[in-house]
Amino acid sequence: MHRIKAIIENTFKEGLRQRILLLLIVFTLLLIVMSVFLEPFALGESPKIMRDLGLAAASLFGVLTTIIVGSALIHKDIEKRTLYTVLAKPVRRSEIVLGKFLGLGALVCLLVLAMLLIHQLVIFLYEGSFDFHLLIAFPFTILEVGVMLGILLLFSSFSSTTLTSIMGVIFFVIGHALPDLKLFAETTKAPALKHIAYAFYYVLPNLDNFNFRMDLAYKAPLPTDQLIFSICYGIMYTVFLLYVTTLIFERREFK
Amino acid sequence: MLFRDLTNTICDLVLYKVIILGIFLEMENAIRLEDIRRSFKNHFWQKETEVLKGITLDIHPGEVFGFLGPNGAGKTTTIKIITGLIRPDSGRATIFGMAPSSLQARQRIGFLPESPYFYEHLTGFEFLKIHASLSNRINADQEINGLLERVGLDRARKVQLRSYSRGMLQRIGIAQALIGAPDLLILDEPLTGLDPIGRKEIKDLILEEKKKGTTIFFSSHILPDAEAVCDRVGIVIEGQIREVGKLSDLLKKGLPTDEISLEEWFVRHIQKPGIS
Ligand SMILES: Nc1ncnc2c1ncn2[C@@H]1O[C@H](COP(=O)(O)OP(=O)(O)O)[C@@H](O)[C@H]1O
Ligand SMILES: [Mg+2]
Numbered sequence: 445m446h447r448i449k450a451i452i453e454n455t456f457k458e459g460l461r462q463r464i465l466l467l468l469i470v471f472t473l474l475l476i477v478m479s480v481f482l483e484p485f486a487l488g489e490s491p492k493i494m495r496d497l498g499l500a501a502a503s504l505f506g507v508l509t510t511i512i513v514g515s516a517l518i519h520k521d522i523e524k525r526t527l528y529t530v531l532a533k534p535v536r537r538s539e540i541v542l543g544k545f546l547g548l549g550a551l552v553c554l555l556v557l558a559m560l561l562i563h564q565l566v567i568f569l570y571e572g573s574f575d576f577h578l579l580i581a582f583p584f585t586i587l588e589v590g591v592m593l594g595i596l597l598l599f600s601s602f603s604s605t606t607l608t609s610i611m612g613v614i615f616f617v618i619g620h621a622l623p624d625l626k627l628f629a630e631t632t633k634a635p636a637l638k639h640i641a642y643a644f645y646y647v648l649p650n651l652d653n654f655n656f657r658m659d660l661a662y663k664a665p666l667p668t669d670q671l672i673f674s675i676c677y678g679i680m681y682t683v684f685l686l687y688v689t690t691l692i693f694e695r696r697e698f699k
Numbered sequence: 700m701l702f703r704d705l706t707n708t709i710c711d712l713v714l715y716k717v718i719i720l721g722i723f724l725e726m727e728n729a730i731r732l733e734d735i736r737r738s739f740k741n742h743f744w745q746k747e748t749e750v751l752k753g754i755t756l757d758i759h760p761g762e763v764f765g766f767l768g769p770n771g772a773g774k775t776t777t778i779k780i781i782t783g784l785i786r787p788d789s790g791r792a793t794i795f796g797m798a799p800s801s802l803q804a805r806q807r808i809g810f811l812p813e814s815p816y817f818y819e820h821l822t823g824f825e826f827l828k829i830h831a832s833l834s835n836r837i838n839a840d841q842e843i844n845g846l847l848e849r850v851g852l853d854r855a856r857k858v859q860l861r862s863y864s865r866g867m868l869q870r871i872g873i874a875q876a877l878i879g880a881p882d883l884l885i886l887d888e889p890l891t892g893l894d895p896i897g898r899k900e901i902k903d904l905i906l907e908e909k910k911k912g913t914t915i916f917f918s919s920h921i922l923p924d925a926e927a928v929c930d931r932v933g934i935v936i937e938g939q940i941r942e943v944g945k946l947s948d949l950l951k952k953g954l955p956t957d958e959i960s961l962e963e964w965f966v967r968h969i970q971k972p973g974i975s
Contacts, residue, residue, distance in 0.1 A: 458821075529811075
């Protein structure tokens with residue numbers, strides 16, 4: 445346990461001390477604050493855009509931080525060989541994977557929560573009351589971050605860090621475009637294409653499963669079955685990714 | 700009669716086994732390399748080049764062994780195989796009779812990589828603390844402070860590694876390797892890139908550890924490095940061990956003793972191969 449704890453602590457501290465983090469935080473805060481100024485332009489939709497945009501900003505912040513800071517840390521570990529002294533200690537490779545995951549995960553968790561609380565504050569200042577209902581988005585953003593982190597770790601376990609960051613972005617984009625792919629699969633006439641599209645739809649991580657922002661912003665009743673499915677999906681997908689990562693990482697050479 | 704013979708034979712057999720086992724335990728090598736081969740390709744379309752061409756070597760417990768050879772001879776590759784960072788294509792490497800990948804083996808070693816680059820956001824103390832935890836040393840603050848003092852970094856303990864000098868990094872790297880008082884130290888080019896004072900400090904550390912009975916395996920491409928500290932040296936050229944033995948014996952064969960790097964000597968001897 446103390447070995448995983450040491451890696452978690454190190455990853456957390458290292459992530460926190462990345463300068464790029466500051467840029468991401470400022471950018472997100474700007475988006476959140478900006479959403480207030482967009483309110484008057486949103487006509488009938490008035491109280492919604494501030495909510496939707498704020499939640500989207502916090503979620504985007506979580507994923508971007510995961511990809512950018514995650515890639516930076518992995519880059520140091522592998523390309524700059526900071527991991528060598530760690531690997532020579534009596535520590536399992538699986539402990540390293542898990543420690544990295546939990547360390548970065550905890551960091552992003554805290555930062556996303558901070559962003560959501562600032563969002564609440566902005567709503568409070570604008571409307572005179574909080575809207576804690578929106579915080580339901582938090583666990584789902586974290587599930588999305590977990591899957592993205594799993595993808596990053598998976599690619600870093602066998603490929604270069606450049607490829608890892610590229611794949612991070614690609615999977616993020618694809619992950620949110622999968623509903624469109626499904627639509628395509630349902631409507632296309634060519635049976636071969638249909639099968640391929642469905643195959644991709646079911647295998648690739650569907651990040652849209654974690655998006656309940658519309659429902660939350662419009663205070664629509666939340667689809668309970670979808671919430672439960674989303675939680676199971678996120679946890680299972682992440683565990684699977686970490687498991688495969690560990691299998692590959694255990695075989696990895698450090699040339 | 701037959702019965703007596705039989706019991707005698709059995710007794711003898713048992714005795715032999717005990718003796719052989721005793722010798723085996725006594726002589727259990729700190730490092731054993733058996734015909735290690737390893738190839739690399741630089742690009743996937745290129746042909747593989749064999750970097751290690753059958754390295755066989757035994758490092759005995761308690762000795763200081765200098766693994767010498769010019770740049771590109773395969774020293775780092777060999778050390779990576781010993782520490783389990785890479786695997787040999789064929790052959791076998793063991794540490795105290797165990798596979799490098801086993802946790803028990805790694806519990807007993809300390810490793811300083813070549814031109815190490817550490818987590819620069821950590822302070823010297825934090826860095827050692829993490830490596831202590833990874834070595835299963837909890838509540839190791841006292842040990843860490845002692846190590847910082849030993850490598851002369853006690854005043855830099857709260858400084859982030861990003862502002863450490865080359866020599867300081869090398870010393871914190873050695874401190875990290877010394878955590879948990881390992882039985883075997885593996886140091887890849889511990890003296891390279893240091894000024895004469897830095898070299899002296901590290902050599903003194905090696906000698907201190909030697910006095911404690913620690914086995915030390917270190918690589919260098921500079922011959923005089925080995926003189927002061929080594930019991931034995933091995934000379935590796937182009938992935939093959941050319942010479943193993945006491946340095947004094949090898950020097951009689953015409954190795955240079957002055958401050959020129961082994962490189963020049965190697966260049967001359969590669970041109971007329973077969974010095975042994
Ligand atoms: N990962 C690698 N890929 C391709 N070639 C490598 C790799 N690592 C080492 N080599 C080659 O193997 C040879 C030996 O390298 P190395 O073990 O680092 O030598 P030394 O440590 O003795 O200077 C060199 O020619 C080097 O170019
Ligand atoms: Mg080297």
